Amino acid sequence: MLFDESNGSILPKHTSLPELQKDEILVKNKYTTLCGSDLHTFTGRRKEPSPIVLGHEIVGEIMELPHNESLYDLNGNILKVGDLITWTIFAATETDDFVKDKMPQKSASLFKYGHVQFTEKEKFNGGLGTHCILKKGTGILKVPATINEKFAPIINCAGATAMAAHRLIYNIENKNVLILGAGVLGLIAAAIAKEKKASTVTMLDIDDQRLEKSKAFGVDSVYNSLKPIEELTAITSGFYKKGFDVIIDMSGSVEAIKTGLQFSAVGAQHIWIGAVTPTENIEINPEVMIRKLLSIKGMHNYNYEDFVNAVSFFENHFLDYPFETFIEKEFGLNETKEAFEYAIKHKPYRVLITI
Known part of the structure; x- marks a missing residue:
């Protein structure tokens, strides 16, 4: 299903499968969920090359592997035809310095699924198509049997990104955590915080329904930021440091980010994830940063380690939280445009494309 930015269309394109190159894997796509970045591209808020096969939250079945060569997933399991897998949203060359520094998502050789222009050479590289050809340098993992395969596409974007945020945090145990945004990323981050034994988890959002739902994901207190700030002060007043130790945006x-800065405890760690589109600057006073011993770290996407840890987390905890409820409506591949229109109008956590 090709998206054309010039007229906003998403139309079917029938084309033949190319022969696999060395180390490539042919996958039959099975499920794709629409990520927020897909919606931003569809609405013009985000620019991608056009025409393009969107979709990077994908689960599929291996159809063809290289001949006379064994390939393994990131956990060391040999890959076989018929395996149900999900994979990193990127492929990168292992000799790249960014890969060596555990930042493969910033590699000079980066290839991102669902972000590459459709050409005669590059056809099957997104989730909104029947197949995907995986390149060397793609992190692949088999989908554990304990995880609902319809939910599994979310792991390779939101799940791994939330895990990357937690990797940046030094010692969350017994800390008071504030999460800004009760979407899929925020709810997963809350569940991870709870499993990592945070003392308390507070969720900030402007949607009361989402705030209420967050309580099922380990959230102890909620604050609607459209309401008086005294309600948030009432939460922090019970903390020894009168502020939050960890703030994840x-x-x-x-x-919301400004509110997080305002309610920083001494020694607070700020992890910024959400601002991936152009936005305004924020004033930060150096003296406050210094005297309050604050730190700010940004994270864009994730690395191979985060992806492995995300799949492991959901393998162990999928039934402990209502993750299945993230999928609010299903569409067929031929209903892709309707799926985008539904997602934009109703703002569900995720819609699922069944292929």
């Missing part, structure tokens, strides 16, 4: 909202 998944919203991209400048006002």
Whole structure:
């Protein structure tokens, strides 16, 4: 299903499968979920090459492997035809310095699924198609049997990104955590925080329904930021440091980020994830940063380690939280445009494309 930015169309394109090159794997796509970045591209908020096969949250079945060569997933399991897999949203060359520094998502050789222009050479590289050809340098993992395969596409973007945020945090145990944004990223981050034994988890959002739902994901307190700030002060007043030790932004909202800075405890760690589209600057006072011993770290996407840890987390905890409820509506591949329109109008956590 090709998206054309010039007229906003998403139309079917029938084309033949190319022969596999060395180390490539042919996958039959089975499920794709629409990520927020896909919606941003569809609405013009985000620019990608056009025409393009969108979709990077994907689960598929291996159809063909290289001849006379064994390939393994990131856990060391040999890959076989028929395996149900998910994979990193990127492929990168292992000799790249960014890969060596555990930042493969910034590699000079980066290839991102669902972000590459459709050409005669590059056809099957997104989730909104029947197949995907995986390149060397793609991190692949088999989908564990304990995880609902319809949910599994979310792991290779939101799940791994939330895990990357937690990798940046030094010692979350017994800390008071504030998460900005009760979307898929925020709810997963909350569940991870709870499993990592955070003392308390507070969720900030502007949607009361989402805030209420967050309580099922390990959230102890909620604050609607449209309400008086005294309600948030009442939460922090019970903390020894009168502020939050860890603040994770998944919203991209400048006002939410400012609130997080305002309610920093001494020694607070700020992890910024959500602001991946152009936004305004935020003033930060150096003296406050220094005297309050604050730190700010940004994370864009994730690395191979985060992906492995995300799949492991959901393998162990999928039934402990209502993750299945993230999929609010299903569409067929031929209903892709309707799926985008539904997602934009109703703002579900995720819609699923069944292929």
